[in-house]
Amino acid sequence: MAVRSVGVVSPQRMVFDEPLRLKSGGVLPRYELVYETYGELNAAKTNAVLVCHALSGSHHVAGYYEDDPKNIGWWDNFVGPGKPLDTRKFFVIGVNNLGGCYGSTGPKSIDPETGEPYGSRFPFVTVEDWVEAQARLADRLGISEFAAVIGGSLGGMQALSWALQYPERVRHVLAIATAPKLSAQNIAFNEVARQAILTDPDFHGGDYYRYGVVPKRGLMLARMIGHITYLSDDAMAEKFGRALKHGAFRYSYDVEFEIESYLRYQGEKFSRYFDANTYLLTTRALDYYDPAAEYGGDLAQAFARAQARFFVLSFSTDWRFSPARSREIVSALVHSEKPVSYLEIESKAGHDSFLLEHPHYHAAVRAYLNQVAV
Amino acid sequence: MSTVMTPDTNETVQPESALRFDLAAIARWVQPEERVLDLGCGDGALLAYLSATKRVVGYGIENDVNRVIACLDRGVNVIQSNLDQGLAGFEDGFFDRVIMSQALQAMHNTQGILQEMLRVGREAVVSFPNFAFWKHRKSILEGWMPVSESLPHQWFNTPNIRFFTVADFTTLCDLLDIEILEWMGFDDRHQPLPPDADLNFLATLAIARLARR
Secondary structure, three states: OOOOOOOEOOOEEEEEOOOEEOOOOOEEOOEEEEEEEEOOOOOOOOOEEEEEOOOOOOOOOOOEEOOEEEEEOOOOOOEEOOOOEEOOOOEEEEEOOOOOOOOOOOOOOEEOOOOEEOHHHOOOOOHHHHHHHHHHHHHHOOOOOEOEEEEEOHHHHHHHHHHHHOHHHEOEEEEEOOOOOOOHHHHHHHHHHHHHHHOOOOOHHHOHHHHOOOOHHHHHHHHHHHHHHHOOHHHHHHHOOOOEOOOOOOOOOOOOEHHHHHHHHHHHHHHHHOOHHHHHHHHHHHHHOOOOHHHOOOHHHHHOOOOOEEEEEEEOOOOOOOHHHHHHHHHHHHHOOOOEEEEEEOOOOHHHHHHOOOHHHHHHHHHHHHOEOO | OOOEEOOOEOOEEOOHHHOOHHHHHHHHHOOOOOEEEEEOOOOOHHHHHHHHHOOOEEEEEEOOHHHHHHHHHOOOOEEEOOHHHOOOOOOOOOEEEEEEEOOHHHOOOHHHHHHHHHHHEEEEEEEEEOOOOHHHHHHHHHOOOOOOOOOOOOOOOOOOOOOOOHHHHHHHHHHOOEEEEEEEEEOOOOOEOOOOOOHHHHOOEEEEEEEEO
16 A cells, blocks of 8 residues: 555544643643644554654644644644654654643743733643653543654653653653753754843743734744754755855845845745744743653663563664663663664664654664554 | 463464474573573564563564564564674673574674674574575585575675675684584474484584573
8 A cells, every 4th residue: 555644634632631741730621722732542442552753743633623724733744654663553742841832831822810821830840740741641542551652852751751750651652862861062053042032122021922922033043043953064065055045245234145035035034924932932841851850860760661572773873872871771771671663774864864854864764663563 | 273462462372382393492592580682583473472472572673664663552562773894882791592583694894793792691592594505505506606594695686795604603703712512403394303413414504502602
């Protein structure tokens, strides 16, 4: 059978009335999660796979909407009939994380206490909180155990966290282009992005909704910085080099080089649909993630309670979460005698590689998932 | 023919007779529930067999992406790595046994990898083609580089870069303070040679069990 799209999909919504106590000490008394599913849950409910999204991702992992056919899921090349995560075998779930801006309860949602958007009052959320909320969604869907939890980048951190928070509920973890915690350099980039937003005059301490504005310039700058870290030096050189927008210098601060045009375009586009508070919260969740911290920095000890099998993937030119960071995860898993496989994919595309089609990458995931029993 | 299902995977395991003869010989040295590292593990056949029959905690190291994918496909733990860069990331003495089957002759860093094997492992097992096998000697005497089952390539396309004999290997182990605990040798009909045989003359493939002295 040919590889094809999952086709028309529609998001679903689940309301949770049981309060969620967050790692930051905050509480969400009531919240909603928006999610999508692809494929069929089998009778024994053993074929469910959770896909965790990264910084700017959403529950819309694959397929497209009937009324918006151009809105294709962010990992459509990966999830579908005949694709590496094959929906003929697996029941795949994508969830928009708490604090998000695609429909799950987040800073722009209405706080029932005030009748106004949460804004600055939205509590800090962590990777562990997201996993907790995802677990509650799984409970409601009757899924006691995932065949696999899969994620790239920040999504990979959630996949790892699943194996530690709910060891008995996840059989396989695929952690792609991720790290066991951020480096100082990673945090530094996040901080510059946050400062761009926080110092935008339209930010209003996070309560910009009230003023009918958004910190567009800050969010645009944050995204531009992000994009630099997603691409490799090689990929930028190949795609843009020093190509000029107008053929010759104009001696101005307007766009001279194609790379500037690209970054401005990406930043501007992003600032039109993404919520600045979500960006702040999410980069902070990245900064805070460090499962080894409560074990004195000993990652192997942190993994001791995991029961899953692991597949760790990295990309050769990814410098945001370099192959060395993935190897830290692999070493720690070996040291705690956990089943783990590791592959570094030769790719020019930097961190972005995890979202792209690559024959070895997809063949490896396909092979790994092929031997996952359901 | 009985098959065994490995836990959590769909992989069915072949009996020992389906293993390549030298891998079957190596497998007999492995004790149940050992921690095993297989360097240059290829498609993972040995590890799949060992985890199903001896419940080993096993990991393979392989650099070739297509072989890594073959391992993934059969549910074998495989870690992609270039062995010429050593075994950084693995703890001292973590493994009971570190295996390298028919790969040493293709390594640049021969001494380094032997020492690394016995840094991370209590014992090491190395198998290699013996260039001094009598038919290889005859070939050289007749004026041609040997080509045989254990040396299947022509001189112009061989991946092998180290050409050594059982005697040479013994000398290197001595130099590196490595003790050879046991030898196994096979003739070119895959038959095991008696323990007191002159392996340097009669073995086309030799397997040594090693420990730090």
